[in-house]
Amino acid sequence: MADWSPIAKVYDPLKAGSIDGTDVEPHDRAVWRAMVARYKPNKGVVGDPLLTLFVARLNPQTTEDKLHKVFSKYGDIQRLRLVRDIVTGFSKGYAFIEYKEERSVVRARRDANKLVVDQHEVFVDFEQERTLKGWVPRRLGGGLGGKKESGQLRFGGRDRPFRKPINLGVDPGQDWGGGGGRERDRQGARVREDRDRHRAETLEHTHTNDSC
Structure with a gap:
């Protein structure tokens, strides 16, 4: 539990699919x-990833010029x-937008998320x-976020x-993502044992009645 974090530090699809x-x-x-x-990430991508924003759910008609106009108000854009x-x-x-300064990235991430651009609410x-x-x-099949309607919610994002x-x-030194799973495995084993025992007793009782 000591290593637990609400934000994913390493991406694991199985963990991301769990609340x-x-x-x-x-x-x-x-x-x-x-x-x-x-x-594997595209090695041909250039620019500083720590200064880059990911902008999604854009209107198909939205152009580079429109994006530049909207997002340049948060700071100087290095690359779009x-x-x-x-x-x-x-x-x-x-789209991907790289700024020249870190404060511009933080400001755009905070203020531009859910902004309406060309009648579309964008995700930033x-x-x-x-x-x-x-x-x-x-x-x-990966990612973080998603919509409940799609049935593909992903967690670990901001x-x-x-x-x-x-x-x-669980052991404090154990990975935070695995403790609950082992407990559920033990509980599941007990449930299966009880179910199999009940099924055997039912079959035995049925066989005895048939013999009579």
């Missing part, structure tokens, strides 16, 4: 996809990249791909941090 990071089995197919994904389809050239609905967060080890993007798990008497 408190203690799940031992994936609860949706997207978590499975993220667990088996062999994703609206991600487009390599074949069609259409916007994929997300710090870049995760190059700053969070093990990161898997949402298109592969908008949806982990809830502090209940201390079930």
Whole structure:
């Protein structure tokens, strides 16, 4: 429990799929996809990841000029990249914005999240791909956040941090994400034993009645 943090320090799809990071089995197919994904950050990306924002849920019609106009009010922009389809050239609905100063990044992250741009409420967060080890993007079943309607909630981010798990008497030196799972395994084993015992007794009783 000493190492517990509401914000993910290393990305683990299984923990991200759990409200408190203690799940031992994936609860949706997207978590499975993220667990088996062999994703590696794009080495061709340039710029300082600590000064870069991720902007998503953009209107497909939003242009680089519009983004620059909206986000430049938070500080001087060093670099802006609206991600487009390599074949069609259409916007994929997300962009990366690198500022010149850290205070500009913090201000934009705080004030621009849920800002309406071209009739779309945008999502703004710090870049995760190059700053969070093990990161898997949402298109592969990973990510942090998400909507309840999709059934793919992800935790460990600033908008949806982990809830502090209940201390079930695990060893203090044990990893915070695994204690609850071992306790549930023991409880599950006892339940299965009781169920099997009840089933055996029922079969024995049925066999005795048939013999009579």
